[in-house]
Each structure stands twice: as structure tokens, then as C-alpha cells.
Amino acid sequence: MKKIIAILLTVAVALFVFTNLYSGDSDFKAFGEKSLEETVSKEFVNKTVDPQRVQPETGSANIVTSIVVNYRGFDTMGEVTVLFVSALGVALLGGVLRKKVTFRYKPGFIINQGMKIIVGIILISGIYIFVHGHLTPGGGFPGGAMIGSAFLLMYLSDDKFRTRIAAFKVLEGLAGSLIMIVGLVGLSTGGYFLYNFLPNGEIGQLLSAGIVPVLYVLVGLKVGSEVSNILGDFFIGEVEE
């Protein structure tokens, strides 16, 4: 019965979406017919690549990154704070529940040895992803998730690896405070929080786009260490604070 209702609901939603998309007088334009001239995105593209400007406004080759970290930098800081609060919640609950994840069998030899090679590749490519966040797709959040996933792999595939890496607690706090400090330096030099006080440089170089790469590296470090801390809380099951 439940399944039939689910199928009926799915069909109803699908019909609604399709009729709205394909009827002639709907608000949604057909693919490729929407004019981008009247939207706000053109303005942001121009700010970055317009050759008439003396200096590009953000200098970031990836426009999405320039919006996420430069124009909406304060918002990104809020997102990182949300992650921090959830990590704190997991740590507190982990102390109350004291229930560990237990496996019936030890991890096998193949995954145990394979992990010791693969984790290195995952970690360095995760760091590559967030250092190059202003040049390539990606950035702080995917890179941090990759670092967290590398530590999840270590917890899963090595039953000796139960020691929490103490450096992460330090790293998390350090990255969070450095984001604030970068914002405050902007406040004191330019007049508002997270002001871009570094030179923009040339688009496409690694050292360009002002404070965007700095902030993204910090965000990546913070996300990675937080995810690793959450996983550590789940696997070790107790907190000492």
C-alpha cells in the first residue's frame, strides 16, 4: 500500500513538472532560449573578464568561487560555523551515548595494505583541490570532504588506528581564528569585513585573486579537520574535554 502511494505521488510530481516545463505558456523557457542578458550573472562575468577594466574586481578564474568566497564571504563563514556547531554537537552526544561502532571481523589484509598507499594519493589530491579552488572547480568544501574521507578510510581499514590525531583539534581552532583575523585585517585596512586587501594579480596564476585562495585554504583545512573529528568521535566513542 505504501509503495503504491509512493508511486502515485511520484507520478503526480513528474506530471506537474513536465506539464509546467513543456506547455507553451509556462514561465520556464525551453533549454537555451532563456536570455542571459537580463539576468544578474552577466554583470558578475563582466566584472571578472571585461578587458576594458584596469584590474579585474576579484581576479579569480572561477566565477563561482569568486562569488562564494569574495562577494559572499561572510555567508561562507556562517556555513563553516554551522559545521563547527554540528561537530560540537556530535562530540557532546558521543560523550553521552558511549556506543562504539563494532565490527565482527578484522579488516582484511588487502584493504589494510591498500589503504596505506591510497590514503596518500587521496590526501594530496584533496589538498590540491582546495589550494586550486580559485582556478578549477572544487574548492574548500570538496577538498575538506576528501581529507575527511581519507581519515574515514583509515579508521575503517586499520583496527590499530584508533588514536585521535591531536593536531586536528589545534588545526580546527587555528583555521577558524585565522578566517576571523583575515576578515578583521580587511576591516581595518579597507573599511569592511573580509575586504580584499591583497593584490589581485593575473587571472590563471596560482598566486592571484587576492584573499580568495587564502580563505579557501583555511575553509578546506577547517572542513577537513572537523569531518575527521566527527568521525573520530563516532569510532572512538568518548571525548575527553
Added chain:
Amino acid sequence: MMDILVFFLTGFGALFSILRIILGPSVADRAAALDTMNVIITGLIVFLAHVFESSLYLDIAIIYGVLAFLETVVFSRYLEVDPK
């Protein structure tokens, strides 16, 4: 023309893995089919890099490959977790 043929063949492989994900009698079957499909998609992303002439897609392929591997390992360890 050749591109369409390549897309057709890869889509054929992905389609049958999806069928196995739907039909698969046990969790292990589904996880195995998911692993196969993920590798096929990783290859497809690299092929998209060639179609769109942009090397940025290679980074996405790396991320996708890493997460696909992790997903399989997590599923296989999940099969071993104590049920009580």
C-alpha cells in the same frame, strides 16, 4: 558520430548495472553493481572532458573516483558490522 557510439556503449553498460542495482537480491549484489557503475561514470566524466575540450573535468573525475572507492569500502565494511 564516434562520440555518439561511445556514449551509446557506456550508457549500455551503466543501464545494465542500474538494472542489477534494482533487481539485486542481496546488499552485496547492489554494492557490486554500484561499484561497476561508478567506475563507468568516472570514465564517462573523462570522456566528457574530451567532448567539451576542457581539462577541468579531469579534476572532477579524480574526486568522483575517490568518493566511489570510499563508498564501496564503506558498504563492504557495513556488511560486517555487528547487528546487535
Added chain:
Amino acid sequence: MRKFLSAFVVFWLIWSVLSGFRMQDVLIGAVVSLVLSFVVSRYLSFSFDFRIFYKVFLFIVIYIPVFLYRMVLANLDMARRVLSPSIPLNPGFVKVKTKIKSKTGKLTLANSITLTPGTMSVEVDEETIYVHWVDVQGEEKEEYSKEISGSFENILGGIFR
């Protein structure tokens, strides 16, 4: 110390391949790999010395051609099985002995067994590899070993002592 240096070299190499060989990238990559290998190198098994050049040379020149050849054979074999109307199968789990001591060597051997005709390694022990075989032939352990891992055993035994 040896682990630290080896991890540093591997990280730097991967970073440079990923980001391209420009000056800024290579320098920042050096800093990043230094920090990263300082943190995680003791959990990893990157460990080699100067004989690595000789080993990599042997690996590329001898192992990879044999491996690719066997892999193509494996796929043709698998294609034959998949495409025939009644799938010819005689599956079974068998044990294979190995003499390789090095852990990375055993891992490589297990991976090679997985990718060669009709076999897939399931678990590795001190000196035994447990293998799932699509088409079991023969009866004795020695026969299995010769059939499944004979050529790789010799090559990898020469590379990873």
C-alpha cells in the same frame, strides 16, 4: 626518516603532475608535501631508497607488458563467458601459496590475480592467497599456484624481495 623522505617525494611528484610544472606550483607543492608528509608519513607504507629507480625500471619494462597481455586475455575470456548463451561456469574457492614476503609485493600480487583470467583474490594471509576461481581446474594446491600466479610470482619476487 626514510618513510618521511619517501612520502615527501611521492607527494611532490603527484602534486606536480596534478598542477602542471610551473614555478609557483612546484614551490608551493614542496611546502605542502613537506607539511603533509610530516603529519601522515608514519601511517603510510611509502618506503624506498635509491634502488627504486632500478625497481621501477624493472616494473615498467617486465611487469607491465606481461600484466597488460594477461589482462587483455582475461577480458576476452570473460567476454566469451558473458556472451555465450549458457554461461560456462565451475566456480570455487581455492588457496594459492606465495613466497613473497614484502607486504606491498603481496598486495600487488593479489591485485594482479584479481585482474587476470577468471580469478579474484579474496583474502591474503601470511603465505596463502585465498582466490575465487570461475573455472576450477585440477585438484592439488601446487597445480592451482602454477595455473594462477606462476608468472607473476617470479616477476614480483624479483622486484619486491
Added chain:
Amino acid sequence: MTIIGYFFLLVGASFYALGGLGMFRMPDVFNRLQAGTKATTLGTISLLFGVGMLHPEWMLKILLIIVFLTITNPVSSSTLARSAYLAKVKTKTKKDDLKLLLNGDDDDD
């Protein structure tokens, strides 16, 4: 160069199709894993090498992806096979020398 590249692309894509088909037709999980892993690994190597032939300036990065996938793909399928064996998934396997693996491996950490 272009022709060789497209040849590799087609070979890789056909192995992907074969892998999917094998995943669908084989009778139990171990045989499915065998078919899937072998076909997709060779398919990936071939397809990625084809793309590298068409764009020689990406060759190094593509070789890195190939190495990474060639390490991870057998590892993940071996791990999955071991877990499926330990979880006692139904098989059509007749011969079984692996009983030892199940004994004395209990660990409640």
C-alpha cells in the same frame, strides 16, 4: 593519432558495455564482481588512454587517474568479495577451501 585515440575509446566503451552485461547476466555475487572488475578496469585504462591520445597535453594527469583506478578498483572489489563471503551471501560455488577464514577471526574490538 586521432584514429588510434578513437580506436582506444571504442574498445574501452565496448568493455564498459561488456562489464555491465556481465554484471547483469552472471549468477552470483562473486562471478558478478569478477566480470565487473576486469571489464571496467581494462575499459577505463583503454578509454582514458584514448582521451590522452586525443589530447597529448593531458597525458600525465590521465596516467595518474589510470594508476589510481588500477590500484583502487581491484582493492575495492576484493574487499567487497571478502565481506560478501563473511556475511554468508548465497553462492552457487561448489568447491570451498576457505573455511579457515571464518574460524578464529572473531574480534570485538
